[in-house]
Amino acid sequence: MARMFRVLGFWTLVIALMAFAGDMYEMSLLFFIQTAVFFLLGYLNFSERAYLMMFWGYMAVAFLGFSYWSVFQMRLPL
Numbered sequence: 001m002a003r004m005f006r007v008l009g010f011w012t013l014v015i016a017l018m019a020f021a022g023d024m025y026e027m028s029l030l031f032f033i034q035t036a037v038f039f040l041l042g043y044l045n046f047s048e049r050a051y052l053m054m055f056w057g058y059m060a061v062a063f064l065g066f067s068y069w070s071v072f073q074m075r076l077p078l
Contacts, residue, residue: 001051002042009038 016031041054 001048002045005038005042005051005055009035009042012038 012031013035016028016035019025019031020028041051046054
């Protein structure tokens with residue numbers, strides 16, 4: 001399970017580099033931070049249950065953040 005967090009770190013690094021190349025600096029900073037957190041968690045030896053709890057907590061926060069941003073911060077195309 002720890003290896004999966006390193007895989008998530010790799011893909012968030014790829015997304016961060018693409019966002020940085022596309023001049024989306026805020027998005028790239030967010031994904032660079034996620035990359036660092038995923039790599040850090042990937043090298044700590046937690047139990048599989050702890051990794052699953054952290055992943056589902058991350059998914060809940062990401063879903064709430066995306067929902068907030070898309071409802072309250074984005075403009076409606078009229």
